[in-house]
Amino acid sequence: MLTVGRNDTILFMNAAARHLVGDRLRSLDQLCPKLPLRSGAMNAITTRDGAQSCLMVELEGVAGRREVFLLPGIAAPEYQPDGWAFFDELPVPLLKLAATGEVQLSNRPARDLLGVDRCQNVRLGDLMEGLGRPITDWLGDAAAGRGTVHSEFMRVRRDDKEVFAQVSLNRVVEDGQAVLIAVLSDATKLKSLEAQFVQSQKMQAIGQLAGGVAHDFNNLLTAISGHCDLLLLRHDQGDGDYADLVQISQNANRAAALVSQLLAYSRKQTLRPEIMDLRDMLADLTHLLNRLVGEKVSLILRHDPVLARIRADKRQLEQVLMNLVVNARDAMPQGGEIRIVTENLVLDEPLRRGRAVVAPGRYVSVEVSDEGVGIAPDKLQKVFEPFYSTKRVGEGTGLGLSTAYGIVKQTGGFIFVESAPGQGARFQVLLPAHQDEAPPRSAPEPTPRIAGGRSDGVVLLVEDEAPVRAFASRALQMRGFTVLEAESAEDALELLAQKDLVVDVFVTDVVMPGLDGPTWVRQALRDRPGVHVVFMSGYAEETFSDSQAQIPNSVFLPKPFSLTELTDIVLRQMA
Known part of the structure; x- marks a missing residue:
């Protein structure tokens, strides 16, 4: 197939035409030495194997362009065709449409693409869908010559499989009436790749949103469940408020489980992998x-x-x-x-x-x-x-x-x-499958809670969320620790500038405005290399595991955490 412009300039040659001719030609006389071209008849053309006769069909397009189809190997008919007689022989899926959308002619490649045996007098809207606006309006614009873009992607109405087609409309005048030649191209693979990309982008965006929401919720849940634990310590089971506080605690845990599901979807939860059967x-x-x-x-x-x-x-x-x-x-x-x-x-x-x-x-x-x-x-x-x-x-x-x-x-x-x-x-x-043939390693036993131990140490607590900082500070003070509070990494480093200040454990959030947790801790450890560290975060440990691995004597505490989990991990770091 060729697209020929004014002055017989060849604007386009498809792969089959280039293979037949053996080159990308610039003008029609390079292909057909004897012009003008006779549509529907045999014409002498120049091919890669020399001169030969070829049946050629020419259709009028828009803006002075013509579509020329080469049909090698097809004999000329005994009667004089009108140009449409060879429609069914063309190798490109084509439909001839009335301006109102009814199919007047179709060739076999088009019927195969549409999945029908015949489609004459069938409206295009009954064969395709998904344009986004009325198909009759689109066809009317093309028939009237309004606009310049008459190519759209549409979904073929088929029950056996999902097929997409790119439909390009060309306006032709026949007996004083405008008709449309629709050139169809199978776009199923292209639309599949596009859908795959869109789905990937959507899943990534939802994952980022879920991870961000989960981080903020974990901060809120840490404060809610933490202060609830503090209240429970001041009430006996027989107290009238005890059951209400237990309900608050249980529902906070349910909310934490929901947040954990969001983190699981966004692939930002903390995993504890082990080799197992x-x-x-x-x-x-x-x-x-x-x-x-x-x-x-x-x-x-x-x-x-x-x-x-x-x-x-x-x-x-x-x-x-x-x-x-x-x-x-x-x-x-x-x-x-x-x-x-x-x-x-x-x-x-x-x-x-x-x-x-x-x-x-x-x-x-x-x-x-x-x-x-x-x-x-x-x-x-x-x-x-x-x-x-x-x-x-x-x-x-x-x-x-x-x-x-x-x-x-x-x-x-x-x-x-x-x-x-x-x-x-x-x-x-x-x-x-795990490739290492070493015997399976059993799951690590949870570290037992330390009932006693040194609880007179000094803890530097760095947390930008005031409710979380207030709960953590009170919880540690109730256990006997001396707690120094800082709402930012910069405040923490300013406190540590006092050389006579003794600190045993850093308890710090990971993500904060300004310097993050691992960054300020590395700076502080230059002068205080023996201090142990507890990192806490609503994000997964994997998001900063590389940074944590470079910091000795550091552990991770995921949010939300309970009063007992916080005090136990600090006690273990004191040991």
């Missing part, structure tokens, strides 16, 4: 899972006998499996069967699932499948988005699957879903 983890979890699914649902587990170990956060992975099992249970209100299958998976080549590409290597696969109502195709792509739920209002937060997605991705794995209405759903989690 999924079979052992599921064996410990089976009792709880059976209680979750109830009596109407059967839970069936099947394991690979030589399952590889993985490196993951056990508590977070348990959360993933519980979320998947609960979703499967809710999809079967009348009861049914949930299967959990683990197996080794070795990929010799990249595995492509939707828009994700899994690199070759050894993986451990965990599948959770149900016999439920299934998920509609239009909802399947949204199930991992936060706050999206197919359940009725009040039956779910919309964070279960998004939390699972965040945890799996932060662990370095993949999660996929397959489903169809009435055929249940199958979720597959792929986690990298």
Whole structure:
């Protein structure tokens, strides 16, 4: 196909035309020495193999342009064509449209793209959608020659698969009436890449928003739960206010769990990975899972006998499996069967699932499948988005699957879903197999609370949030510590400028206006190398783990924390 402008200048040649001719030509006489060109007839043309006869069809476009189609290998007809007789032979998907939108002619490539056997007298709006404005207005502008851009991306109305087409309109005058030639190009791959990019940008933006909101909420929850702990210390269980304070504390903990889910989705939570066997983890979890699914649902587990170990956060992975099992249970209100299958998976080549590409290597696969109502195709792509739920209002937060997605991705794995209405759903989690053949390391035991110990030390507390600083200061003072407060890193360094001041432990927020926690601590340790450090933050430890690793005798305390957690960790740093 060629696009020819005024003075027979060749403005465009598609790849097939360049291959036939062997070069990018500048003018029509280089292709066809005997002008003018005879449309619908055999013309002598110059090709890479020499001169030959070729059937050529010329259609009038807009602004003095013409579309010229070369049909090598097609014999000339015995009758004189009118220029439209070869429409079906053209290799490019084409539609001839009336100005009102009815299809007057179509060729086979166009019908194949549209997924129909015939479309004559069918309106374009019945074949395509997604323009964003009435299709008749768009066609009317093109037929009247208004505007300059007559190319749009549209979705083809097909039931078998999703197809997008780029539609370019060219105005042609026939018998004094304006008709439109629509040139179609399959844009499915382009729109898929665009949708993948948009989805990635959206997920990243939501993740950043969730991480920021979670940080601010963790500060608020630290102050709420902390002051509630202080009040509980002054009330006995028989006191009338004690039950109300317990309710406040419990709901603050529930809010903290919700914030933890937001952090999981945004992949900014603190993970405690360990090497483990999924079979052992599921064996410990089976009792709880059976209680979750109830009596109407059967839970069936099947394991690979030589399952590889993985490196993951056990508590977070348990959360993933519980979320998947609960979703499967809710999809079967009348009861049914949930299967959990683990197996080794070795990929010799990249595995492509939707828009994700899994690199070759050894993986451990965990599948959770149900016999439920299934998920509609239009909802399947949204199930991992936060706050999206197919359940009725009040039956779910919309964070279960998004939390699972965040945890799996932060662990370095993949999660996929397959489903169809009435055929249940199958979720597959792929986690990298751990390559080290050393014996599995058990989860570290939590450090026991130190009931006694040195509690007469001096603590420098640096926190820009006044409510959090007030609670932490009171909690440490009640335990017997001397507390020096600073609302910024600069204030802390000014205090430490007093050479006779003795400080045993720095307790500091990580993210603050001005200097951040790790920066001011490194400066302070130049003159006081023996001081231990407690970093506290509403963000995940991973966000500054590299900085913390360079600071000796430092530990991390995630927000929100309780009175006991704060005093215990400071006592351990004193030891």
